[in-house]
Amino acid sequence: MSTETILILGGSFAGIGAAHYALRHTIPQLPKKQGVTYTVTLVNPSKDFYWRIAGPRAAVSKQLIPPSKYLYPIEPAFAYAKGTFNFVQGSAAHIDTAGHTVSVTTASGQQQSIHYAALIIATGVTTPSPLFTQTNNGSDLESTYNDFQKALSTAKHVVIGGGGPVGVETAGEIAEFLNGKPGFLSSGPKNPRGKVTLICADKKMLPILREAISKTAEKYLNRLGAEVLYNTKVVSATSTEEGKTLVQLADGKTIQADLYVDATGVRPNTSFLPKELLDNRNRVSCNPRTLRVEAAGPLVYVVGDVGSYTRGGVMDMADAIPVAMTNLKTDLVAHISGKPPGPDRYYTANLKEQQIAPIGTAKGVGAFGGWRVPSIMVWFLKGRDYMIGMMALPTVNGDSWKKEGKWKPEVGRAGLSSG
Ligand SMILES: Cc1cc2nc3c(=O)[nH]c(=O)nc-3n(C[C@H](O)[C@H](O)[C@H](O)COP(=O)(O)OP(=O)(O)OC[C@H]3O[C@@H](n4cnc5c(N)ncnc54)[C@H](O)[C@@H]3O)c2cc1C
Structure with missing residues (x-):
């Protein structure tokens, strides 16, 4: 055998x-x-x-x-x-x-x-940030999170590089953690504990989504006490002797941050x-x-x-x-x-225009199949628990793959072109 x-x-x-x-x-x-x-x-x-x-x-x-x-x-x-x-x-x-x-x-x-x-x-x-990649085992990631959470508890200024969904979501989570949830109609936090700056290389965030959705994302970030700087890139981020990070931007500005999160791809x-x-x-x-x-x-x-x-x-x-x-x-x-x-x-x-991004635990933006999705729907689909309840177990135990899925053969075999 x-x-x-x-x-x-x-x-x-x-x-x-x-x-x-x-x-x-x-x-x-x-x-x-x-x-x-x-x-x-x-x-x-x-x-x-x-x-x-x-x-x-x-x-x-x-x-x-x-x-x-x-x-x-x-x-x-x-x-x-x-x-x-x-x-x-x-x-x-x-x-x-x-x-x-x-x-x-x-x-x-x-x-x-x-x-x-x-x-x-x-x-x-x-x-690039160790916060979003598991290396050899889960406990390493747990200790990375423990260290980050300890530093975050005293941080006064956090900088996030990258205006994609990971940068936007991270800015929202950090800002809400530092500054709390804003009142129903308020446009910003009452007593902000920390500043959060999101650096976006482009003139808008969330590349897959239209500009109007990016604008709404910015409004939700501002409510939580996060600002967005557009049209500039992070060129380097170096640790200082005082335990801070010097973030150098392409437009010549530098920011001294208590914490820097690299979400640039x-x-x-x-x-x-x-x-x-x-x-x-x-x-x-x-x-x-x-x-x-x-x-x-x-x-x-x-x-x-x-x-x-x-x-x-x-x-x-x-x-x-x-x-x-x-x-x-x-x-x-x-x-x-x-x-x-x-x-x-x-x-x-x-x-198609398809992506949803929670911004804090209550709001979010996105589109599905080319249709804009309201904030409440983003919360329902993803913002509540980042889809853990709906998808994590079926993904790991294979229930998502119970069916083989129907398909129709096309005539002939595909060419040898490589994409
Ligand atoms: C913070 C964050 C949030 C995201 N949110 C969403 C979202 O809401 N919706 C969405 O659709 N997508 C999201 N994404 C993207 C999504 O996570 C990726 O599409 C997905 O992880 C890709 O899965 P994968 O299996 O191809 O690769 P990965 O998830 O990158 O996994 C690759 C695996 O291969 C292992 N590996 C690496 N090298 C080797 C090797 N040499 N030998 C053996 N194994 C190896 C790695 O350790 C890892 O376990 C998000 C990504 C990030 C970073």
């Missing part, structure tokens, strides 16, 4: 989703081959899944979001697949596409070589991959319709924010994971049976 491995690198939204999809819909549909069984191996540096979406509030207050709400053990969530699922705590260090192996550095520092029949790259992105986790597999933004280059990583040879796919095909985000996974995993199944069936492959399933990016 031999075992063939569907190897998944990265255990977050994309990798966990791909693993559940493979166990529930891919492996059960493979043709039976005498003496061969297929299993899923998931490699991730931490044993815990991090509900990153809640980062802006969890970083600020463990009373509002305790660790048990943002960290979820991965292995027990796959108990239903005992014998077919393996978890390796470690990081992919090297890939040999010709030999179909990935070298993994395990948590105990050993090198493990894993041979794959099929490979899914889902190693995501790292944020993300960096793909691809340093273990050869350059030939990457695009010019260091994302994994793939066929944008099939999500195959064609330069890596057959049976290699990418899902999640690390892929060249996506503008990122958790909602996009609902479109991308079924595509990559259906094409993986088609390719594996052809590989096992020796018959020509069936039709491809295609990914189409949803590029």
Whole structure:
């Protein structure tokens, strides 16, 4: 009896989703081959899944979001697949596409070589601020939050770099923590305890959303005691001897901050991959319709924010994971049976105006499918608990992937272009 491995690198939204999809819909549909069984191996540096979406509030207050709400053990969530699922705590260090192996550095520092029949790259992105990225284990993130919360309790001026959703949400959470909730009709806090400054490189915040929504976001931030500086960038942030941070702006101004949060974007986790597999933004280059990583040879796919095909985000996974995993199944069936492959399933990016951003615990802005969403709806969908109650457990235990999802084959197979 031999075992063939569907190897998944990265255990977050994309990798966990791909693993559940493979166990529930891919492996059960493979043709039976005498003496061969297929299993899923998931490699991730931490044993815990991090509900990153809640980062802006969890970083600020463990009373509002305790660790048990943002960290979820991965292995027990796959108990239903005992014998077919393996978890390796470690990081992919090297890939040999010709030999179909990935070298993994395990948590105990050993090198493990894993041979794959099929490979899914889902190693995501790292944020410049340690507040929004889990590294080796959940307790490290907890101590990062403890340190931040201690410093925040005495902070008089906090600067946040970056006018995207993470910067806006973080500014709102910090401002409300420092200054409290404003009265119903007030335009600012009564007795502000601290100043919060959000630095936005553009003339508006929240790039995906229209300007009018950005203006409303600014109004809500102002009510909580946060100001927004537009059209300037953070050039550098250096620690001073007094324990402060000197934030240098592109327009020549400097701000001495008690705390600085860098929310200026993300960096793909691809340093273990050869350059030939990457695009010019260091994302994994793939066929944008099939999500195959064609330069890596057959049976290699990418899902999640690390892929060249996506503008990122958790909602996009609902479109991308079924595509990559259906094409993986088609390719594996052809590989096992020796018959020509069936039709491809295609990914189409949803590029509509779609994003919701809570601003403090009571307000928020956003749009869904091109329609502006009222503040109360943003609160209901996300602001209450950053979607933990609605989505965290189904994401980690695979209930989100109970159904394979319907699709119609298009005529022909997708071309070899890489996006
Ligand atoms: C603060 C914040 C708030 C957000 N809020 C929202 C939101 O409200 N809605 C939304 O749609 N999106 C949101 N996003 C974006 C969302 O978090 C990402 O789209 C999502 O995390 C991407 O998931 P992923 O699985 O592709 O990658 P990641 O979540 O980045 O996970 C990658 C995983 O791979 C692991 N890994 C890295 N390197 C290796 C390696 N060499 N070997 C093995 N494993 C490795 C990492 O440790 C990690 O566990 C937010 C992002 C941030 C930072």
